[in-house]
Amino acid sequence: MSDQTTQPTGSKPEAEGAVARFFRETELDTRLLGMLGALALIWIGFHFYGQMFRGGGFFLTPRNLWNLSVQTASIGIMATGMVLVIITRHIDLSVGSILGFCAIIMGVVQVNILPQYLGLGHPLIWIIAILVGIICGTFIGAFHGALIAYGKIPAFIVTLGGLLVWRGAAFLVARGETISPVDPTFALLGGGPYGAIGATGSWIVGLLGCAAVLGLIIMGRRKRNSFNIAQRPVWAESFIAIVGCGAVIAAVLLVNAYPWPRGIVRRYAEANSIEIPDGGLFISHGFAIPVLILVAVAIFMTILMSRSRFGRYVYAIGGNPEAAELAGINTRWMTVKIFALMGALTGLSAVVASARLGSATNALGTLDELYVIAAAVIGGTSLAGGVGTIYGAILGALVMQSLQTGMVLIGFDAAMQQIVVGSVLVLAVYLDILYRRKSK
CATH class of the missing domain: 1.10.3470 (ABC transporter involved in vitamin B12 uptake, BtuC)
Known part of the structure; x- marks a missing residue:
């Protein structure tokens, strides 16, 4: 059975505005x-x-x-x-x-x-x-x-x-x-x-989050198809996927941009025999x-x-x-x-x-x-x-x-x-x- 997309009938597209149509089709x-x-x-x-x-x-x-x-x-x-x-x-x-x-x-x-x-x-x-x-x-x-x-x-x-x-x-x-x-x-x-969890752990969590967003969208389309419910347009699904994955990646970039305080970095480097470069050692907090x-x-x-x-x-x-x-x-x-x-x-x-x-x-x-x-x-x-x-x-x-x-x-x-x-x-x-x- 092929996917069905939501198709407005009659004069509905002319009657409703672009914003109203956007919210209706994305179901936000x-x-x-x-x-x-x-x-x-x-x-x-x-x-x-x-x-x-x-x-x-x-x-x-x-x-x-x-x-x-x-x-x-x-x-x-x-x-x-x-x-x-x-x-x-x-x-x-x-x-x-x-x-x-x-x-x-x-x-x-x-x-x-x-x-x-x-x-x-x-x-x-x-x-x-x-x-x-x-x-x-x-x-x-x-x-x-x-x-x-x-x-x-x-x-x-x-x-x-x-x-x-x-x-x-x-x-x-x-x-x-x-x-x-x-x-x-x-x-x-x-x-x-x-x-x-640091920068690496945060990127792993971020990738898992993006995979979850895409997985939920795919599962949602399959479930709608199995119950013969009209699908959201592909552009709406793509928009949700891009926004969702973008928010996850932005969160990862944000938490990775916050470094450890210098004093803690210095103690950590001394305890692990790490040489601190002239520009300082940047260690991200992560999530x-x-x-x-x-x-x-x-x-x-x-x-x-x-x-x-x-x-x-x-x-x-x-x-x-x-x-x-x-x-x-x-x-x-x-x-x-x-x-x-x-x-x-x-x-x-x-x-x-x-x-x-x-x-x-x-x-x-x-x-x-x-x-x-x-x-x-x-x-x-x-x-x-x-x-x-x-x-x-x-x-x-x-x-x-x-x-x-x-x-x-x-x-x-x-x-x-x-x-x-x-x-x-x-x-x-x-x-x-x-x-x-x-x-x-």
Whole structure:
């Protein structure tokens, strides 16, 4: 059977504009493009503001954008789980406190407990610590979900209580002390010069990303053909392939353009008997490990939501909980699983956050719940339920972190940062309301 392409009929090409036809045939998400446009305006605005009033544009530099990607990882990981929670018409206010509690538990395990039994520097310490943190977050999330689903307690109350309980529990476990230093291998998961994969590894990841883009396009055409669905025009597929691969290659070039600091290069050269040339030794950071963790989580969550029964159930519950239950979906058990998944992702985020800090503190994750919710909502997840995407939440997290980083670079104080972030959140909800009104 030959591929079929979309062919407008009648006077449609004359009636619609070129832009409308472009969006129709490429099937691009206009909300996604709007977010990308807003992100570009934020980046360009902060950069030129710095050039005009701060003596230089520091935002659009490899160093700042690399650090921005690392800072986004922790919030982005949790935001992918918050999408599911909000889609099903719930909320989770406890993720920041759970992150802090899991970080403290991992710190105690790898600093105070395991070295006594396995020995200092044992290669299993960091692996066991990560598993303990993720399992701890999973059980806490499942406990919250059980209270919501079977105890019939509103999610707002359960997670608000959890916000206070787990922050207090973290203080009691650590007695208010900072637990450090974490295992050296564990610390690599937080990024930094040694917590990145370098230029060669980044090009390998980039080529795999390009192959994935092309593979998804080819698989999509085959699937459409098998179900006798009209294909996108070849030019539209080619455009998407070029843009997708171009974005991946641009990301590789960006992270490879950020070199190690001179002091670290000098110590590295001395430790490995490398002679530093007159012009200096350029060693690229490449992709940071936290960013790769975020990408892996995004891929997993996207497949879970778009290619599995679990994902279909999540959207069905969010669209109409009563109808979903009448259709045979065990909505209460699904609620437990959704909050357990949220807890597991929070535990993983605690790994990244504590590794990046190099220690575990009781204050870790403070106010993260607000940034996670804001990231999901800014990314297009509707508080009315039933609507939300994983990539949108990650873009929302990047927008939030871009605002914070930009305001720090141009000298805004903490009070002004909070005002801006709060205003952006309210504006995002208002725009979501307007969008849903026009969609009806």
